[in-house]
Amino acid sequence: xxxxxxxxxxxxxxxxxxxxxxxxxxxxxxxxxxxxxxxxxxxxxxxxxxxxxxxxxxxxxxxxxxxxxxxxxxxxxxxxxxxxxxxxxxxxxxxxxxxxxxxxxxxxxxxxxxxxxxxxxxxxxxxxxxxxxxxxxxxxxxxxxxxxxxxxxxxxxxxxxxxxxxxxxxxxxxxxxxxxxxxxxxxxxxxxxxxxxxxxxxxxxxxxxxxxxxxxxxxxxxxxxxxxxxxxxxxxxxxxxxxxxxxxxxxxxxxxxxxxxxxxxxxxxxxxxxxxxxxxxxxxxxxxxxxxxxxxxxxxxxxxxxxxxxxxxxxxxxxxxxxxxxxxxxxxxxxxxxxxxxxxxxxxxxxxxxxxxxxxxxxxxxxxxxxxxxxxxxxxxxxxxxxxxxxxxxxxxxxxxxxxxxxxxxxxxxxxxxxxxxxxxxxxxxxxxxxxxxxxxxxxxxxxx
Numbered sequence: 001x002x003x004x005x006x007x008x009x010x011x012x013x014x015x016x017x018x019x020x021x022x023x024x025x026x027x028x029x030x031x032x033x034x035x036x037x038x039x040x041x042x043x044x045x046x047x048x049x050x051x052x053x054x055x056x057x058x059x060x061x062x063x064x065x066x067x068x069x070x071x072x073x074x075x076x077x078x079x080x081x082x083x084x085x086x087x088x089x090x091x092x093x094x095x096x097x098x099x100x101x102x103x104x105x106x107x108x109x110x111x112x113x114x115x116x117x118x119x120x121x122x123x124x125x126x127x128x129x130x131x132x133x134x135x136x137x138x139x140x141x142x143x144x145x146x147x148x149x150x151x152x153x154x155x156x157x158x159x160x161x162x163x164x165x166x167x168x169x170x171x172x173x174x175x176x177x178x179x180x181x182x183x184x185x186x187x188x189x190x191x192x193x194x195x196x197x198x199x200x201x202x203x204x205x206x207x208x209x210x211x212x213x214x215x216x217x218x219x220x221x222x223x224x225x226x227x228x229x230x231x232x233x234x235x236x237x238x239x240x241x242x243x244x245x246x247x248x249x250x251x252x253x254x255x256x257x258x259x260x261x262x263x264x265x266x267x268x269x270x271x272x273x274x275x276x277x278x279x280x281x282x283x284x285x286x287x288x289x290x291x292x293x294x295x296x297x298x299x300x301x302x303x304x305x306x307x308x309x310x311x312x313x314x315x316x317x318x319x320x321x322x323x324x325x326x327x328x329x330x331x332x333x334x335x336x337x338x339x340x341x342x343x344x345x346x347x348x349x350x351x352x353x354x355x356x357x358x359x360x361x362x363x364x365x366x367x368x369x370x371x372x373x374x375x376x377x378x379x380x381x382x383x384x385x386x387x388x389x390x391x392x393x394x395x396x397x398x399x400x401x402x403x404x405x406x407x408x409x410x411x412x413x414x415x416x417x418x419x420x421x422x423x424x425x426x427x428x429x430x431x432x433x434x435x436x437x438x439x440x441x442x443x444x445x446x447x448x449x
Contacts, residue, residue: 071283072321075203081122082401083157089243090282093318100360107424108138116410118399122157129154138422145183200241211237229264240279249280270303307339315353325354352397364396
């Protein structure tokens with residue numbers, strides 16, 4: 001198997017080789033392997049290969065023969081909160097062990113303006129994108145602190161630290177670190193270019209990866225605050241990276257998907273064959289890409305096409321292992337192994353990207369509603385897809401941050417203000433919001449880290 005020349009089945013024969021258009025500008029020693037204690041075959045193989053043997057296979061090794069139905073990625077570390085874009089570094093937008101809202105209530109409606117970019121949440125605190133970046137306590141109904149942020153990129157919260165791309169007094173080529181409790185800036189990391197994507201972290205939490213403004217990606221040793229390597233790609237990097245085990249997946253505006261190793265090695269690349277590509281999603285055996293007129297599942301080992309769909313998306317994907325959730329007008333739940341449609345939700349209006357918590361799927365609508373859907377193929381006990389819906393204004397989305405019994409919703413309110421509304425659960429004693437009337441399917445048609 002020649003990993004350096006793998007192509008999509010629709011890739012023309014004269015396309016560049018997988019290593020032909022990438023160049024490592026500087027490389028340090030390979031990143032440390034995952035610290036998982038799992039004894040799975042794939043993890044064992046990754047450990048053996050981590051020292052450098054058969055480097056082209058180590059980072060993108062999938063499962064055994066054939067494709068499995070549940071493709072949820074091993075190594076995903078976030079099991080509570082929504083601390084980064086699309087919940088985790090694999091971009092699944094799935095809080096697997098979370099509890100969905102049973103009785104929705106409007107918990108908090110701040111009076112400041114905010115862009116319609118997905119917020120994040122950790123430790124019961126919400127963090128908004130924008131400049132300034134704001135930390136909010138929805139239960140207390142107050143703003144905790146503000147700091148410099150970046151308009152279109154949400155911060156990332158990990159182990160009590162907020163990582164922000166905002167321009168600091170030191171200039172734009174810095175990553176600023178703040179204490180999550182106080183908002184105090186305590187460190188900056190100098191970068192070789194201006195960062196354009198939120199940081200994505202290795203599973204061992206020793207390295208972070210960023211897209212830069214000059215068609216490069218870089219890896220940073222977190223403890224040492226030093227750049228380990230950079231790699232030049234073809235096309236600007238504007239979408240969040242996806243990281244899982246020893247693999248880093250990058251889509252570029254040059255319409256390429258790259259699979260890199262966490263040590264900077266180039267494993268393979270394929271054309272995305274679509275425009276306006278959203279962030280890639282990594283499964284255990286497959287990686288999923290989508291854009292305006294194409295959705296595709298690719299073999300994680302080599303980039304070969306497993307299945308594809310020509311409808312495309314206008315928002316980021318969500319993924320629960322068995323289903324890939326794709327929004328373009330309506331919301332479709334696609335079988336992750338075959339691409340077949342498992343179910344569709346079409347409220348006759350546009351929907352936001354899906355955010356999945358436990359057995360529920362949340363979407364916002366172009367008519368200003370937050371809607372909770374049953375995730376399973378058969379719907380609810382009576383076959384209903386909708387659980388409840390709640391009106392929040394003129395529009396909800398583009399994408400939401402969802403935690404245990406709480407959803408942070410970018411909204412356009414009735415008065416035209418772009419802001420944030422936090423919906424909690426009236427059935428949860430810790431939720432202190434003002435109960436709102438929620439429509440049902442019948443009448444509406446500790447520490448988190």
